[in-house]
Amino acid sequence: MSTPQLVVHRDKELMAQAAAARLITRIVDAQASRGSASVVLTGGRNGNGVLAALAAAPARDAIDWSRLDLWWGDERFLPEGDPERNVTQARKALLDSVPVDPKRVHAMPASDGPWGADVEAAAEAYAEELARAAGPESHGPVPAFDVLMLGVGPDTHVASLFPEHPGVRETERTVIGVHGSPKPPPTRISLTLPAIRSAREVWLLAAGEDKANAVAIALSGAGEIQAPAAGAYGRARTLWLLDTAAAAQLPKSLYPPALA
C-alpha cells in the first residue's frame, strides 16, 4: 500500500493539463522500458477533462498510440454508442483524434452487446478479458496497469463503488455488476478495490469545490466502506491530483508544503 501523495494545482483546467502531461511521461516511460503501456481510464468531468487536455497536448504524439492498452475503471451499462457511456465520452474527448489500435481499446460491454441486459454476465466477461491480458508482472488476474485513474465523487465514490454499497465490500472478484447506483444511470459495471489496488500507480482526480468534503474525508482516515476513495491505492504510488478548491478542507497537516 503506497501512502497518498498530494499535488494541488491552481484550478481544474491546470489540474487536467498537468495530469495529461504527467500521463504522457508515464506512458512514454513504460513504452520505452517494456514496449507497451496499460492505462485505466475513468469517466466523469475530471476524467474526461484529462483526456481532452491530452488530446490538445503538444507532446501527445510522443506516445506510440499503437502500443497502448486502454481499459476502464467503470462503465454505465447502456446501449453501444449511448452518449452517457464513458467510452463514448472518451472517444469524443481523445480516442477519435489519435491512432489507437482498436484491438487495444478494451471497452466494458454495452447493455445491447453479447450478454444483453445481464450485467453480471457482462462483468464476468470483462473479468475474463482482464485475466487473459494478465502477464508475468501482474498482481492478480489483471494486466499490470501502469496508471489507473479514478474520478472522485462528492460522496467519495470511485469507479462505481459507492459508500456502504455491496461493490465496495467485494474482496475476490475483479469486476462486478452494480445495481441501484446513486449516480445515474443505476446499472453499471465496475472494477473492484482488489483490481484497483493491483495497479502500479493509482491517480485520484478531484477538482472543484464540490469535491472538497470528499477529499478531506477520504484523506483523514475514513474507512473504505464509508469512503471508497480511501481504499483506492496503488502498489507503487497513490497520487491525489487536486485543485485548490478541492483541497480547501484538507487538514493543514495534509496540505502539501508547497502551498502550506
Ligand SMILES: O=C(O)[C@H](O)[C@@H](O)[C@H](O)[C@H](O)COP(=O)(O)O
Ligand atoms: O461513471 C462515472 O460516473 C465515473 O467513472 C465516476 O466514478 C466519476 O469518475 C465520478 O463520479 C467523478 O465524476 P466527476 O469528475 O464528473 O465529478
